[in-house]
Amino acid sequence: MDLGLKGRKAIVCASSRGLGKACAMALAQAGCDLVINGRDEKVLAATAEELQRATGVSVTPVLADVSTPEGQKQLLAACSEPDILVNNNGGPPHRDFRELDRQAILDGVTQNMVTPIELIKAVIDGMVARGFGRIVNITSTSVYKPIAGLDLSSGARAGLTSFLAGVARTVARDNVTINNILPGAFDTDRLRSGIRFGAEKAGLDPEKAAEQRMSSIPAGRFGEPDEFGNACAFLCSSHAGYITGQNLIIDGGAYQSAF
Template identity: 45%
Template sequence: MALGISGRSAILIASSRGLGRACAESLAREGVHVVINGRTEADVLRTCDELRDAYGITASPVVGDATTPDVHDALLAACPQPDIVLLNGEGPPPTAFGDIDAARWADALQRTMVSPLLFVQRVIDGMQQRRFGRIVAISSAMVKSPNPLMSMSHGPRLGLAGVLKGLSKSAVAHNVTINTILPERFDTGRQQQMAQLVMRFKGISYEEARAEQVASIKAGRLGRPGEFGDTFAFVCSAQAGYMSGQSIQLDGGSYEGVF
């Protein structure tokens, strides 16, 4: 199915690897021109080269920490009128609630909630005026199933999801949709890092830690990044203009609730 977005332009924050990289590739396959962002120059440049070579689209690199105003400026200099924006960023490490001081709370809120919202402020009016926009945040399945060791992650992410939900109610009348995707256990570097933490904490092997990850998913496997990217691309499609304000669970059927 053609998604009706060929020739559109996208800014993808934190897209040089992992789920962000998968999102960039799925858009590039549809003919979308992309701005690739990441903190490691080699990763960003390699991703741009690979997408250009594979799909013949424009891929522009922006290297830097996208929680900072300077990098926001650089992203918009590379693509002043984005049709699609991916909000993404590395999550904080597992931390016991009692060990989170005020400075760590402030940093988590700034990086995971405030910075993405400041970027949305800069793009949403133009999208509404042009009568096309797709804003998608990568969040976490823990937004619906909180873990006590991940308070610095799901706390700010809940705040972000709430503000985006409110914005979606007015934006959708201008053909601008705003959605959140809630992944769990995709086979990326993030899950490898989490397995290493479990390995050290429990004194088990890396293979045993990875097996625990798989066992926690009802589908009996980790998600493939391409599955996530293709779901993201559909949410950004012309056909998805009636879907907005949603938190879309991608977790291999593991969520225990109904709603």
């Protein structure tokens, strides 16, 4: 399917690896010129080269922490009029909520709620004026199904979801959409390292721990990052203008609900 995105300009945050990279690849394959972002210079440069070599689109890497005002300025300097914004950022580490002090809470909310809102504020009026805009926020299934120890991440992302639910309806008539993708367990380095860490603490074999985790998913496997990226690209496409304010769960059926 032609997604109608050839020549569009996209900013994809935290996209040097993992699900952010998968979104960047899918958009590049659809013909978008990209601004990608990461904090590891070598990894970011390698990703930029891979994307450009594979697709031939323009890829501009921005080495920055997107949570900071300076990092955001760098992204917007590289692409002042994006057609597409994919918000993504790392979350706070696993921690009992009793261990969180005020600064840790504020930092977590800044990472997973304030930062995407700030970027949306910076680009949305230009999208409205041009009559096209696609904003996708990568959140988590923990928005619907909280995970003990990730309370700060869940709370901040849930706050972002509610904040943008109203905003999305104010720009829909201008062909600007805002949607969220909620990933479950995807086969990324982050997932595998988390499984290894948990297995070591429990005295389990990491491969068996991974099999146990997969057995709890109705699909019987972890998701492939390109599955996630392709879903993101569709929500950014010219065909998705009637989809806005939605939360797309991609988790192999792990979150069990009829509605």
